[in-house]
Structure formats: C-alpha cells, structure tokens
Amino acid sequence: MAPVMEIMRAAFDPAYGEAWTSGQCAGILASPGTWLMIAELDGRPAGFALTRVIVDEAELLLIAVHPEARRRGIGVRLIAGVAEAARRRGAASLFLEVRSNNPAIALYTGTGFSKVGERINYYRGANGDLFDAHTYSLPLCP
Template identity: 50%
Template sequence: MTRVIVSTGTAANIEAVMRIMDSAFDPNFGEAWNRGQVLGMMSLSDVWLILATPDDDEMPEGFALARLTIDEAELLLLAVRPEARGRGIGRILVEAVAEKARARGALRLMLEMREGNGALALYAAAGFAQIGRRRDYYRGRDMSRHDAITLARPLGIDPGLVA
C-alpha cells in the first residue's frame, strides 16, 4: 500500500476538492456542495480542511472538511475518489479530523449522512454510533425521500490539555 500524506488544505486547494467531490458524490442525491458553499465555509475561522495525498502522487485522493462549535466538532464533508477507495484513505481522514478536533478541545465528533450511504461501514468501524434520525431529510433527484442519520464519536480529553 502506498503511504498517504495528510496535510492541511486552504482555499488554494479548491480545484482538487471539487475534482474529488464531483467524482465521489452520487449526483442522484444532490449531496455534493458547490464551490461557493465550500469556499464560504472555509472562510470561517473554526473550519479546517484536510487533504490525503499518496506520497507517489501530487494530486489529493481525498479530503475532509470539519468545524468546531464550542466543545463539539462536526465532520461536514468527507470524500475519496472512487478509484482510490479501499486503501484506508477514508479512515486516515476520519482519524486526522478526530485528532485535530481533540487538539482544539472537542469532546465529540459528529456527522450527518443519508441513510443508505455506503460510508456508514467506515464510520461504524471508526467508532461512530447513531444518536439521531431526521425523517425524509434528503430528497433525491427522482424525488425519493431518505432519512438523515446523525452519528457521534466521543473524543475524550487529552490529559496533556488538563491543567
């Protein structure tokens, strides 16, 4: 397996983010964000972008966008190019977000996803558990309705941060 380099992204990485998002999200569900939404969110001080790039390549294969609200972090977006799936990149991104969230004082990491999204197995393996459901939250292009599932993962407190 190729080693993956995790780095902090900036607005300068928007082309790579959009390339990954366009390939990773199923257009039938309308879950992908547009460039303006991503850049708008990235302009906030409590939001961070993480990129995952194989060390034998210059182009990122995955990204995660997250934010901190007081003592809770939210994983807003996570995407891995379909051609790069199955190599552990998604799990590396989840752990990188969790580490950064913990370092910023978050006690838990939350996310929301469409029921039926194949990434549920990734999140369950990474320690997330379902804590809520929003009925008929997502609507597909065919007007089908799908519940949103809210997941959370406790992060604990880093003993080095406690005085």
C-alpha cells in the same frame, strides 16, 4: 479548491444532490473553526475532509475519497486526522450526518461512530425520493 472539486464530482452520486459547490466550500472555510484536510495517494489528492469546531463539538461536514482511491485506508486516515485535530481544538465529540442508505456508514461505524439520532425523510434525491438522515457521534476522549 480545484482538487477538492475534482474529488467531489467523482465521489458524490448526482442522484442524491450531496456535492457542494466551490462557492459553498469557500464560504464555509471562511467561518471560524473550520478547516480542510486533504489526503494524497502517490503524490496526488485522493480525498478530503471538511470539518468545523464550535465550542466543544466538532462536525464532519463533508468527507470524500476519489472512487479510484477507495479501499486503501484513506477514509480511515482522514477520520483519524480529523478526530485528532478536533481534539486539539478542544472538541469532546465529533458528529456527522449521513443519508440512511449511504455505504459510507460502514466506514463511520468501523471507526467508532455510533448512531445517536435520525431525521425522517430529511434528504430529497434528484428524482424526488426521500431519505432519512442519520446522526452519528464519536467521543473524543483525551
């Protein structure tokens, strides 16, 4: 779990409070249908994706790429790997939820996700600012 936590600390801005603790990660990994995918760059962990499948829906719970490894296709490869693994596990769709001003939205839309929902003022930043949550979906056709 150490490489995941190192990437998490570097990748998530503390102003938004989105990083998970080691205990939260370990707890969700103990749930059925949940898995962790780690991407490497030059033999070192550079990114990860935490995903779960429930019946025929998959949810990308967390995805992060270390800032020093960004813009090298790691996020795209993680999403492709997650989508393929979810498809093999019987999922018909892959969902994710993201803060409305998160720059990763460009990654998601660039890999085929479409916005399907919105929760107004869902997230609260460390300074009390509120942010909408956007839900995105990617169909996983065979």
